[in-house]
Amino acid sequence: MKDLYNLKEKLSSFDLKERQESLRQLMLVSPMPQRQYDNVNMHLHSFFSYNAEGWSPTRIAWEAYEKGLYAVAIIDFDVLDGMQEFYEAGEILGIRTNVGIETRAFLKEYSDREIDSPGEPGVSYVGGSGFTKLLPKTFLQSAKLAEFRQTAKDRNISLISRINPHVPEIAIDYENDVLPLSPSDTATERHIISAYLRKTEMVFPDRHSLINFLSRTLGKSQEETENLLKSRTSMEEVLRAKFAKRGGFGYLQPTATSFPKVEDFFAWVKSCGAIPMESWLDGTSAGESNPKELLELSMSKGAAALNLIPDRNWNIKDSETKAKKIANLREVVKVADALNLPLNIGTEMNRKGQLFADELNGPVLHEFKGKFLKGARILVGHSILARFADFTYLGSKSENIFGNRIADRNRFFETIGSLPPVTKQIADKFRDAGQEKSYSIIYESSRNGKWML
Numbered sequence: 296m297k298d299l300y301n302l303k304e305k306l307s308s309f310d311l312k313e314r315q316e317s318l319r320q321l322m323l324v325s326p327m328p329q330r331q332y333d334n335v336n337m338h339l340h341s342f343f344s345y346n347a348e349g350w351s352p353t354r355i356a357w358e359a360y361e362k363g364l365y366a367v368a369i370i371d372f373d374v375l376d377g378m379q380e381f382y383e384a385g386e387i388l389g390i391r392t393n394v395g396i397e398t399r400a401f402l403k404e405y406s407d408r409e410i411d412s413p414g415e416p417g418v419s420y421v422g423g424s425g426f427t428k429l430l431p432k433t434f435l436q437s438a439k440l441a442e443f444r445q446t447a448k449d450r451n452i453s454l455i456s457r458i459n460p461h462v463p464e465i466a467i468d469y470e471n472d473v474l475p476l477s478p479s480d481t482a483t484e485r486h487i488i489s490a491y492l493r494k495t496e497m498v499f500p501d502r503h504s505l506i507n508f509l510s511r512t513l514g515k516s517q518e519e520t521e522n523l524l525k526s527r528t529s530m531e532e533v534l535r536a537k538f539a540k541r542g543g544f545g546y547l548q549p550t551a552t553s554f555p556k557v558e559d560f561f562a563w564v565k566s567c568g569a570i571p572m573e574s575w576l577d578g579t580s581a582g583e584s585n586p587k588e589l590l591e592l593s594m595s596k597g598a599a600a601l602n603l604i605p606d607r608n609w610n611i612k613d614s615e616t617k618a619k620k621i622a623n624l625r626e627v628v629k630v631a632d633a634l635n636l637p638l639n640i641g642t643e644m645n646r647k648g649q650l651f652a653d654e655l656n657g658p659v660l661h662e663f664k665g666k667f668l669k670g671a672r673i674l675v676g677h678s679i680l681a682r683f684a685d686f687t688y689l690g691s692k693s694e695n696i697f698g699n700r701i702a703d704r705n706r707f708f709e710t711i712g713s714l715p716p717v718t719k720q721i722a723d724k725f726r727d728a729g730q731e732k733s734y735s736i737i738y739e740s741s742r743n744g745k746w747m748l
Contacts (some may be wrong), residue, residue, distance in 0.1 A: 306354035338641025352377035356384035368393035408506030410582030414541030424565030457545035528647035561597030578623025578653035638670035683725035684734035
């Protein structure tokens with residue numbers, strides 16, 4: 296058991312070769328897990344943006360394999376660094392996979408309304424699902440991705456420069472204190488907060504001085520501070536609010552130039568052969584109060600799928616708030632279904648304590664299980680066709696066949712996503728066959744419900 300534990304831990308090494316070798320060894324010594332296929336998680340952050348457990352794309356794929364998920368996807372902030380690794384791990388393990396990206400963008404029509412980024416009117420979490428290849432650096436799509444990465448980096452450095460003067464005792468440096476927490480030159484706001492807490496613990500090594508400093512900095516009593524220190528997650532959330540969110544040391548009110556325009560980001564996602572995706576939080580903000588209006592506006596700008604985080608809509612202690620958010624979830628799912636928007640769900644795992652996957656057979660989510668699984672199948676179907684047949688959900692080939700018949704298109708891609716997972720053996724046969732023949736094989740397989748190789 297100890298050997299298995301050590302191998303699993305090495306799956307998140309910052310060394311890709313060590314991750315790959317650990318996966319190979321795990322496949323040799325680990326017992327075959329029981330397959331359940333009841334749940335999905337199509338929105339997991341890897342350590343290329345921020346995973347609370349520090350998990351790599353390979354580790355996420357392994358956890359999905361062990362737990363018998365029907366399908367799994369990684370979605371990282373502003374980067375696609377884990378894409379190839381994740382698809383390769385999925386082939387080795389024989390699991391259905393997908394890869395996306397997430398960012399924040401500005402929706403000018405809602406510039407006076409908060410949407411799903413608390414305290415930031417006009418700012419919207421948006422994404423793309425089903426990226427399958429990285430284009431050469433000379434391509435416009437690659438240049439735009441590099442721009443997203445650089446913009447995020449500039450935003451991080453600027454945030455630190457605003458925070459440091461308020462807490463000179465624990466001032467941090469982006470290169471030396473933040474980037475080492477990430478396996479590449481990417482980092483998020485959560486990495487920055489983690490770096491500040493680490494620096495605080497280093498500068499104030501004894502408990503008494505640590506509590507005194509944090510108490511003064513956070514404006515809390517020593518008793519409150521001591522209780523917060525019992526949970527690193529709770530402390531980091533409070534620090535984040537004090538340092539980076541509205542009213543905090545480093546907060547800067549966003550403007551239309553702080554983030555890319557929603558329509559520009561969606562256009563870039565589509566140009567990469569992926570599916571532009573709107574996000575929805577819980578329906579409690581002014582911007583989300585009318586989901587039909589928001590989703591129709593997003594679709595006019597290019598959105599073709601909707602991302603949800605169900606856990607935030609039902610896993611709530613207060614019964615009144617819980618009932619309201621479940622009702623809001625029910626309404627947005629109804630609207631999305633009427634608009635034929637595939638649903639992408641997940642738990643993110645960017646905070647400690649979050650479930651690895653939503654329990655779709657649970658007392659609340661079983662109501663939505665069919666639609667959530669349908670969305671996963673559509674998105675997986677897209678990734679299979681895009682990877683091996685150059686046939687994408689929004690591409691010209693699909694457009695020629697389905698036109699505006701979105702429901703028919705969804706049924707086709709869902710059928711592909713219902714096929715057994717693509718193993719390395721199957722993937723190698725597709726690569727040898729070429730795109731045109733691979734499309735014929737995939738299409739014929741969808742008619743038979745099994746791979747016709």
